[in-house]
Structure formats: structure tokens, C-alpha cells
Amino acid sequence: MPCSDSVSAEAFETGEAVCGQAIEWRRDFHRHPELLFDVDRTAARVAGLLRDFGCDEVTTGIGRSGVVAVIRGRTAPTSRTIGIRADMDALPILEATGLPYASAVPGHMHACGHDGHMAILLGAVKHLTATRAFSGTLVAIFQPAEEGGGGAKVMIEDGLFERFGIEEVYGLHNMPGMDVGTFAISDGVMLAASDRFDIKILGKGGHAAQPHETIDPILVANHVVGALQSIVSRSVDPIDPVVLSVTSIHAGDAYNVIPSEVLLKGTVRTLSETSRDKIESRVGALVSSVAKAFGAEAEFDYRRGYPPTVNHPIPAGILGDAAARVAGDAPVRRNTAPIMGAEDFSYMLKTRPGAFIFMGNGMTAPLHNHRYDFNDEALPFGVALWVELVTRERN
Template structure:
């Protein structure tokens, strides 16, 4: 089953929505222009309920299916993230960001557009039973808007039984889908190490307690956690990504700062990393005669797909894109995603949708491929119709 014919008719309109959203990128929870635009479209489509102000600027729109006056049948949640990134844009497109220093470098403008396309179709056709809850979420890139929406009770409030989401994938062929049952993306933690030494003249190091050497020692020792402290077949990444210290060539500074990221799937591996990092920081500080403080921030948990829901979602993707264009056992990766919080609360699946050759995610030259918006919208729409088929349902789009 290809792209839904009716949604294909929206292609130019969806492109207009997406490019408007691209020009108004907003960050974290504070998305007033984005949220207002989405809410205006949803009201135009005639959704049955629109609940705004969730997680500050998030919203949930409800569309009732056939015979659903009293909430008959289950509620399926479909989620799109809306926030942008603090990256200056270098695409050169004529719809470039109008908010200097911010851009949609991860395609959330496209994700929002795909869910809006599905919303318009589902509100118009109602070719399903039960209900669909359209979740428009802020702050995926920071803070964890999905966590906040879950904590504010959207799953219980709207009786959501299962949840699904899509993310565009540069490098994957246009319109192809990829996912995997079980663990799909890693948990992400961040560590900060502040080192306090005693600075002095670079020509008289014996009078100092050098934080630069301590930072180098800590960074090297931290990297041995992967190579010497864990089983090689357990996925783990520990990366030191920043070391900041000093200002001039002939002065040993007083302080140094180390920052980095940890990616895991297994909580036991995560606990081991936390333990070893504390031991390394304390031990290295003692050996170099400095003081050091570790701040270890536990971030988004691993994104874990429900096996049966993933199989179902992959079959729907196959109807839209053709089975030959769906990789249902694609394996896992070390990126992270706050949709993990929604998958902890309810079973569901997260899938990648190929957007072809383009700049990578979070790159200043990235731009969402408008060609895939009707494909993603069709996936969302067909998923609802397949999961909750109406009596005498038509599938010709």
C-alpha cells in the first residue's frame, strides 16, 4: 500500500507548513510561535479536543474514531517533537531561520509536519475505531519534554494505551524505514569534573599543584573504563569531549574542567561506569595533589521498543513503503532520545524514516527533505487504521 492518496494531495500544503516552522525555530520548553501555529492548524482540521499548555508549550489533540462518543475502543498515541537547536544555520535556503542562532537542525519541523498531515487526514476520514491522541512535544533536545509530559499525566489523562514516533534519518534511502525490537538507542549520561589545584609560574612548576596534568591523567584513565572494566560484548561508550584550562603559555592555572558523555543500554553497566569514574577521579586527584569534584548527571534512559508493537509498526511501514524498504531488525545505536520516557510508560515503537543523502543531524547545513513528509504522515494514519479498523473500513486512501 503506497502513500495514502488523500495525504499525497496535501504535499504542497505540508511543504508550506514545514517551511514556515523552519523559519521560527524555538528552543526547549519555550515554543510560543511553534505551538500557536500547530494549535491553529489542529483547530482548522476539526480535532475533537485540544489540550494546550502541557510541559509549558506542548499539547495533546484528540480525534475520535467511528462510534466513539463514549470513548469506545483504545487510544493510540502518536508523538512529534517540535523544538529546535541553538545552531546558526548555513543552509542558504530561501526559508532560512528567522531566529538568529537557532535552527531546525534535527528535522523536528518535519516531524511536526508529518503528524499534522496525519491529523488532517484522520480528522477528515475517521476511518478507525477508538481514539487517537496526537502528542506535540517540546524540549526533546534538552530537559526531556517527554519526561515532563509523562510526569504531568498524559498517559493516564488521555487513556493512551500505546505510543509511536518517527525520526528522519539522513543516509537512509528516501522513504525507507528502519527499526528494531527491544533496545534501539542508548541511555545518555553526562559527566563534569572540576579540578582545583594551585597555579603558579610556568617556569616554577615545583611550586604548584598542577590541574593540567591532573586533567590529562583523569581523561586518559577514564577512557580505560571501556577497554579494561567492562565485557567487550556489552555496548558502552565513554567519551571525554571537553578539557578547559589555562589562559597563557607561561602560567600554570589554578583550575581545570573536564566534560564528556556516557552511553549505555544495561543499568548494571551504567552503575559500573559511575563507580569507576568516582574511583578514578578521587585516585587521580590524590596522586596529583589536587582537589576534584565529579558531577555525574543521569540523563535519558535507553529507548526500548516493545517487540510486538515494533513488528506491527514495521508491517504498516511495509504497506506504505513496500516490504523491501523496511529493515525491521536494523540493530541498535548509541544515540539517545527522550521518547524513551514514553516507551517506559506505555508499549510502542520508534522508527527511523530515510530522507536520503543530506547533511547529518545537528549540522548547520542540515535541512529536512519535504519529499518524505507525506510518507511519514501516511505511516501514522495507516497505523491507526490498521490497529483500530472501523467496520467496513476502506483502505484505498
């Protein structure tokens, strides 16, 4: 598959050769998906390629199974050191694409495009290692466990930034529904915080024909679910987006028995720490008071996940400029609205200045779908973006 003619020749001098190799790497990763931190084959393949490229340093086992490569430029040396991150893990999904390179591991699938993210960064590293036509140092970060394991946080806790002297950090994610060759970025919030909650309603079980002798936890749970929705509509600033969804309700096993307890699960997505604090407090208070009103009891567990992904303005401008030099000004949306998904790159942006950008994947199936596939036509745009970011001089 040829690379797009619209990709900057300066940014992507290796052209079809690197693009063809990137497709091969991407499809190999796709065929052999691995989950969370258990990415032994993937990490070994990545590390082997990085060594073959001639990187100055290749280190494995950072954050349990992460891989880090160091590439030093040879023009006008400076102390500037930037990191670029690609995620490596797949999802526990049974693939249904029917592709020749479909997952060979039943129940595991690259349904979020991390195979493409790895291939993009590898293509950029191969080019930059061969040319060294940049100043400063590039640190290529291949991270495990983005899909719920917080691998970014684990790598940071393992000394990622201090050990490799990283001053700024950048990342990208493919986006189905955006045309190939387009980008979207903002100088603020890009993605939401993602939290989870468990609620247990404790009532008094009994015969369904004698409900007056019970405290029906199903009735209580219905009122709790309805009341929870009032938090978003009545307790949060309407211009501060919040999502609260009850996603699981389990109670009882028989037609004629009122159970003694109900279990509820759900998720909360917020764009600000202020709303995050308020939601946690309000959910706990509301659940307790509603249960008490019906003579029941409630147990509530709220667990914070990834924080909001918030770009730093100056790095966001730098990354947006690099995208514009690759794709042109019009295909780069600079003030994109945040989405309510979550991303553990947020931990990196809380630790170092940097930015995160969305890259068009075309009209493919949505992320986390059993028919999703990364669009290989997007690979050269991603490679060109990272090459342009690293090679262009900036103050």
C-alpha cells in the first residue's frame, strides 16, 4: 500500500519503504495481541527492532514490561530531551473482522489501534536513527497496560522521566470518524477522568407474596438509580460536562423471592477535578440517604481511575504546528472539543509538559469494537508527524 502523496517529503523521507515496513509490523502486532502488562512477545519484538535500527540505548522492563529507546541527534546538539509514547496492549475482545492478519489469540484483539501506534513510532524511530538530522535527544516510550492497568503511572513510578531526562512528552491516538490525513488537538482538556463505583443495597428478603414483611432492595435500587441521574442535572454546572452511568444491576434468582440485596456498578466521567470531587461526595450521600428512607442500608465504594488528559498550551501549539506542516492548516482542528473517554497518558501530562493529539483513522468501525481495524493509510501521517516534531528546530 503506497504512502499518501500529501505527506511532507521532508518529514517522511523514507517514503514507501518505511510505510511498507510499518504495515508489516502493524499487522504482526495485530495478529499477536497481548493484554495489560503481559506483553512479552510484543515488547521483545519492539526491543529487537529498536536494536536493529541502531538506537543508542534500548532498555526493557521499565514499569514491569515497558520498552524505552534513546536516540541522540547529531545537529547543533542541545540538552532538549523529548519523549514520544506509544501504547502496546490489546483488549479482551473476540475479533470478528475476518482479516488475513486477524488475531490468532481467541478473545484477545487490538481493537483500539495500539498496533498502529507502535508501528508509527517505530517508523519514525527507524528514520530518525538513520538520519540523526535533529538536535537534542528523542526518547521513544513503548508502554504496557493502557487499557485499564495504568501502565503510564507504573512507568513513571519506575523513574521513567528522571532516568531518561525527559523534559516534554507527546502522544497520539487514532480516531475513527475523522478522515485520514486530519488531526485534532486543543490547548486544554482532551479526555475525561474515568472513575468507577460499586453500590450494595442491603434490605430484608422474603416471599414475593408477602412484600410487606420485607425491605425490598430492588425497589430501593430503582429509586437510587433515578436519584443518581439528578446529580448531573441538578448538582453540576451545566457547561461542565459530566457523565454518570449505572451499567450493571444484579439481584435475585427466583420468580417468587424478594432478594436481600442488590448490587449496582457504574462509571463517572468528568473533565475537571472540581466536578470529580463533587460527584464522589454527592453519590455517596445520596445513596445512603435514599436507602435509609426505605429502611434499607447501603454500602458504597468509589474508585478513582485515570485523571483528565489535559494538554499544556505551548506543547499543544508545537504539536499542532507539526501536524499542520504534515497535513496542511485546514485538516488540523486546533480547538477540538474534549471527549468523555479516558487515557492514561494523562498521568504523563500531570508529570511533564506535553500534548496529546487525535489522528484521523477514516470511516472504520469504532474503537473497542469487534470489527475495528487500524487503517494502514493513516500510518505515514503518524510517522511524518513524529519526524516533523523531532526534526524541526524550535525555541
